[in-house]
Amino acid sequence: SLSYPRLLMALPLSSRRLSLPVSPQAAMTKLAQWLCGLALLGSAWAALALAPPGLQPPAPLRQALLPLPVYLLVAFGCYSLATVGYRVATFNDCEEAAAELQEHIRAARADLRRQGLRL
Amino acid sequence: MAARGPGRVSVLLPTYNERDNLPLVVWLLVRTFGDSGIDFEIIIIDDGSPDGTQEVAQQLEKIYGSDKIFFLFPSGTAYIHGMKYATGNFIVIMDADLSHHPKFIPEFIRKQKEGNFDIVSGTRYKGNGGVYGWDLKRKLISRGANFLTQVLLRPGASDLTGSFRLYRKEVLEKLMEKCVSQGYVFQMEMIVRARQLGFTIGEVPISFVDRVYGESKLGGNEIVSFLKGLLTLFATT
Secondary structure, X not given: OOOHHHHHHHOOHHHXXXXXXXXXXXXXXXXXXXXXXXXXXXXXXXXXXXXXXXXXXXXXXXXXXXXXXXXXXHHHHHHHHHHHHHHHHOOOEOHHHXXXXXXXXXXXXXXXXXXXXXX | OOOOOOOOEEEEEEEXXXXXXXXXXXXXXXXXXXXXXXXXXXXXXXXXXXXXXHHHHHHHHHHHOOOOEEEEOOOOOHHHHXXXXXXXXXXXXXXXXXXXXXXXXXXXXXXXXXXXXXXXXXXXXXXXXXEEOOOHHHHHHHHHHHXXXXXXXXXXXXOOOOOOEEEEXXXXXXXXXXXXXXXXXXXXXXXXXXXXXXXXXXXXXXXXXXXXXXXXXXXXXXXXXXXXXXXXHXXXX
């Protein structure tokens, strides 16, 4: 019978490598990187959390592992909301830049008129 | 023609219906370069504006001299066309509607020298960069989209959709060959491809003064095409 540890071993080496190729020409696409990362983590989780009775890790560990993907998703969701919220709140309002621009526009119009531009 | 120093900057200004803003942008550019002693030329590429932008461009050419400013009729992509005529070693791409202030260009140049960067990108999201004229909803969309882009593409630059940048001429030429998208996504693709090709990117905080937002709200269509573009870049780069 096919056990989960054996399935893990059957994964190609490239997707188990944690560092990805660095040279500009040979880099994986971001999608491929994500799929590899998810496959890696997913298979590790499946191997441990869904193992048949003979190969199960101790009960407390299994209890923590089973809902882990959902926890991580929720945690990422919270992180995203907090980060975007913080960045919106601290988004600089360039009042002085706008005021300065108005001044410059006035000066520019006057000068251009003098130089003969028909506005 | 005056001798061209190695630090000459060519400013590419694609315009459409910028009859009012174009003279102001050009005046600011001339003043900025004059004050900082940087050798420059301005290339205006107008896409057949019905409001008389072309006449204004030609008047400006007469006022400032055609070794400093010249006007091109568009042929194909404005950038590619403009680049053929650019004589500078550095090319600045910016908006002609006064949302980008020329005063940042000397800072771009300083930054470029500092790190010998291939590209210097103006960022609204870091340091004292920022925006004027956006309401909460617009800021939320902007930061949300940028966050999504950072998570998916990990681009190594904080402002991917910004269009105020300085490029080395050879770098821009190389990138224009490879980039295929349009609009916001085009700006993003430039940065992503630049990283793929191993080009270095420096950043300078800029202020973006949006005087147009009130008239042209960010529509559902633009958001959808942004997402499509983002996912395409995610899957292909």
